[in-house]
Amino acid sequence: MKGYQFKIALVSISLHSDVLFETSEQYGNHFIFFNLARDFTAPNLHFSFAPVRNSAQAIWFVDGSSYMCAVANALEEATTEIYIADWWLSPEIYMKRPAIDGDYWRLDKILHRKATEGVKIFVMLYKEVEMALGINSYYSKQILNSHENIKVMRHPDHARVGVFFWAHHEKIVVVDQMYAFLGGIDLCYGRWDDFRHRLTDLGSISTSSVSGSLPKKEDDSAFESRKSHRNVNIDMQEHEKDIVLEALNPGDKIVVQVYGMSGEPLEETLKQNTPELERKNVLEKIKESAVKKGKELVNRLALAEGAEKTLSKGQKTPDITVKNLVFSPNELNEGEKGRFDDYTPFETKIFGEYYGNAKFWYGKDYSNFIMKDFVNLDAPFVDLVDRTTTPRMPWHDIGIMVIESSARDVARHFIQRWNAQKLEKVRENNSFPYLIPMSYSHFKVNPSLLKSKLNNVTCQILRSVSSWSCGFIEPDLVEQSIHDAYIQTITKAQHYVYIENQFFITMQLGVSGANNVKNQIGEALFKRIVRAKKEQKTFRVIVVIPLLPGFEGDVGGSTGIAVRALTHWNYASISRGRASILTRLKEVGVDNAHEYISFHSLRTHSQLNNIPITELIYVHSKLLIADDRVVICGSANINDRSMIGKRDSEIAAIITDNEFEDGRMNGQQLPSGIFAGRLRKYLFKEHLGLLEPNADRMLIDVSDPVIDQFYNGIWRRTSKRNTDIYDTVFKCVPNNLVKSFSSFKKYNEQPALCKTDPETATAMVKNIQGFLVDLPTDFLCEETLTPPNTSREGIIPTAVWT
Structure with missing residues (x-):
């Protein structure tokens, strides 16, 4: 080989x-x-295909808003090649939001624009089993094939390759083989979010009137969609028809003619790419004008959700009461005081009141996939759920960007996969070229892309691949360097391990009922905690996973078989059965296991039409941080599908800091890595609700994650308090009180406090801090959650779930 x-x-x-x-x-x-x-x-460290790059640069992105904004900027600056590999790609997603630039920052428009400029674009999509998964990669391919410079391949052809259950799970964007983005964020519906994790959108606006430009196809744009009953268009009065808002492209003039206090048009115009300092004065004039003139126009254009009537010619415009959708236009301005990077476009601050009813999530992008799975993706701007009654499912995720040699390693992996798929699928098709790695000797970084300071780090690209996924000639050759890096990093950790992941399926080998789980991540955590106990040293493991797996269905009803199956394997790894980590720790004498390891989730609350609502925040991150020094971030979940190499294909990076600042561990001074330490602190602040300014909470210090005052006094205490309030006010599910299906039914029959005593519930909710809650390890503990043998899910091999 x-x-x-x-x-x-x-x-x-x-x-x-x-x-x-x-x-x-x-x-x-x-x-x-x-x-x-x-x-x-x-041979390379961790048995990876790629060597360690000692002088690398990297930057992290928390949540999809910052990640997609950075990806969009990189795509915009592409000069030669773009590589994209995704488990799911939705062509019509908006990479920057709110979409005040019309469709300019829509993904398919960006790619078509770059292809027209001569950039070669290569896209690899996972070809799903259509009966099992509704992500419609065929539709995505058809939409993306809009130019001869865009080449799209789907893989695998399941019957021919003999792969029915495994997926290409990587999320990769590479620009000019110089900048590489990877992590957990697919360029698809539902992933765009920010640290606020809103449950509702800003509302509904008559976007066809705002656009001012008519696309060729009726459903080609969110700004001209008439298929969605949520985008209700009205006929404006005759004297109003001269007010046309045109869609913007970067460099175009502002969206509306701006009027001064005298009522005359301002001569000075504003361009989208004008630096903030240069446009400060004119923006003040715009803001004054937009607030005055904009409210009038919004009253003409914006309809309350569910409006049934339209205005006839000459009819007086009615007073429209916009339903309460929880957050005010001043939210963005207030957020500036929190001193964090907010990638929401600058223009939002100016048009906060003017576009008070604009959307962040158009059509299918407003989703709650536990309530309703994705269907009819060929109608992208038709809403999937009723926005007036159903909160969206917030999405928490993490991505990174690496440049130069590490980016070329990511590109090399993409090239290997692409060339293997060409040999397999389109060997004789000359329009699909073989790809070639660029030199590692010469780099020319585009300074316009590096607006945020990159961190100096040591980086190595890792992956999970085998012959079916990467084209190895030897059928038995497997790379599982992500798994190896996890094991070594956990084993070498001195103070703490912090994990965010979509799953936690990792059990003791050789125990009855656990024979199907091969990865050793749980075993490494167990051994490290036992070692800390013997040495009588403080060591913490913090794990954050979703409250429920991301499958449509009622976890306590007939439609929740898949949800319960994955819930079973998570709990079997955490707290139930001889192979679970908490059970094993107790058996070896670690009676106070919570002092060493704790499991948490994320939840938030809001109001929808003056009704209190709550929903879990879906944790999709694939992240490990150790000792504020080492980060592993990529697409791999903690389960066998992602880790053992023969199943799903994955990619990740292990990043070790080269630069440090003052830090503390268990009360002692210790250097904290700029990359790892600041990422961990940002995540802690987000989960504890410390990013928004609040005088009562800004005194919380997250710099030392190990010391008892923080771990028990702040982190675990806040998590438990939030959990208790949510359970009291909303009667949330999952819940530790619900141990069986019968108790599930009784629990649901009792009205929640938010309905019986809204005043008390409102007062209690004010004491919730951030999003952190406990994972309810006793939920349905008296029930068998594995699929019945007679069900469709029961026929599927167990390996699919693990």
């Missing part, structure tokens, strides 16, 4: 000789030849 890889390396080098050999006079061809080949043929 190594000889084969070496030959491929030689072919790749020779095909790219114009770049690679421009330094041959200085170093000699053979030096470049063998040095490059050695990086990918000699």
Whole structure:
């Protein structure tokens, strides 16, 4: 195999000789030849395909708003190539929001625009089993195939390859083989969110009137969709028809003619790309005008959700009462005081009142997939759920960007997969080219993309791949370097391990009922805690996972078989049965296991039409942080599907800090990594509700995650208090009081406090701080949650769930 890889390396080098050999006079061809080949043929740390890059740069993004904004900026600056690989890709998602630029920042429009400029775009999509999954990759492919410079392949062809249960699960964007984005965030519906994790959207606006431009197809744009009954259009009065709001492109003039206090148009215009300091004065004039003139126009355009009548010609415009959708236009301005990076576009602050009813989530993007799974994706701007009655499912996720050598390693992985799929599917189709890695010798970074300071780190790209997913010639060859990195990082951790993940399915090998689970992450955590107990040293493990798996269905009813199946394996790994980590710790004498490991989830609350509502925040991150020094971030879940290499394909990066600042661990001074430490602190602040300004809560110090005053006095105490309030006010499910299906029914029959005593409930809810809650480890503990053998889910092999 190594000889084969070496030959491929030689072919790749020779095909790219114009770049690679421009330094041959200085170093000699053979030096470049063998040095490059050695990086990918000699054994690497964690048995990865890629070497450790000691002088790397990286940056992290928490939640989809910042990640998608950065990806959009990178795509916009692409000059030669764009690589995208996703488990699911929704062409019509808006990468920057609110979409005051019309469709300019819509993903399919960005890619078509770049293709027209001559950029070559290559997209790999997971080809799903349509009967089991409704992500409609065929539709995505058809929409993306809008230009000859865009090439899309779907994989695998299940019957031909013999792969029915495994998926390409990577989330990758590579621009010019110079900038690589990876993590947990697919470019698809439901992923765009920010630290506020709103349960409702801003409302509904007559967006066809706002656009001012008519797309060719009626349903091609959220700004001209008449298929959604949520976007209700009205006929404006005759004297109103001269007011047309045009969709903006960067560089275009502002969306409306701006009027001064005298009523005359302002001569000065504003451009979208004007630096903030240069436009400060004119923005003040705009704000004054927009607030005055904008309210009048919004009253003409914005209809309350569910409005049934339209205005006929000459009819007086009625007074419209917009339903309470929980947050005010001043929210963004207040958020500035929190001193964090907010990637919501600057223009939002100016048009906060003017566009008070604009949407963040159009059509299918406003989703609650536990309530309703995705269907009819070929109608992207038709709402999936009723916004007036159903809260959206907030989405918490993490991504990273690496540049230069590490980015080329990500590109090399993409290229290997692409070339293997071309050989398998379109060998004779010359319009689908083989891809070639660029030189590792020369980099030219675009400074306009590096608006945020990158951190100096050591980085290594990791993956989970095998012959079916990556085209290895040897059928038994497997790479599971992500798993190896997890084990080694946990084993070497000195003070704490912090984990955010969509799943926690990892059990003791060899125990009855656990034979199907092979990954050793839980075993590594168990051994590390036992070692800390023997050494009588403080060591913390904090795990944050979703309250429920992300499948449609009632967890306590007939439609929740899949939800219960995954819930079973999570709990079997955490607290139930001999193979679970809490049971094992108790058996070896760690009676106070909560001092070493705690399990949490995220939940939030709001109001929808003056009715109190709550919903879980779906944790989709695939993250491990250790000791404020090491980060593993990628697409891999903690389960066998992601970790053992033979199943789902995954990619990740292990990042170790090279730069440090003052920090503390268990009360002692200890350097804290700039990358890992600041990421961990940001996440703690988000979960504890410390990003928004609040005088009563800003005194909380998150710098030391290990010390008892924080771990027990702040983190676990806040989590329990929030949990108790939610259970009292909303009677939430899952809940530790619900131990059986019979108690589930009785629990639901009792009215919640928010309905019986709204005043008391409102007062109690004010004491909720942040989003952190306890994972209810006793939920349905008296029931068998594995699928019945007679059900469709019961016929599926157990390995699919684990």
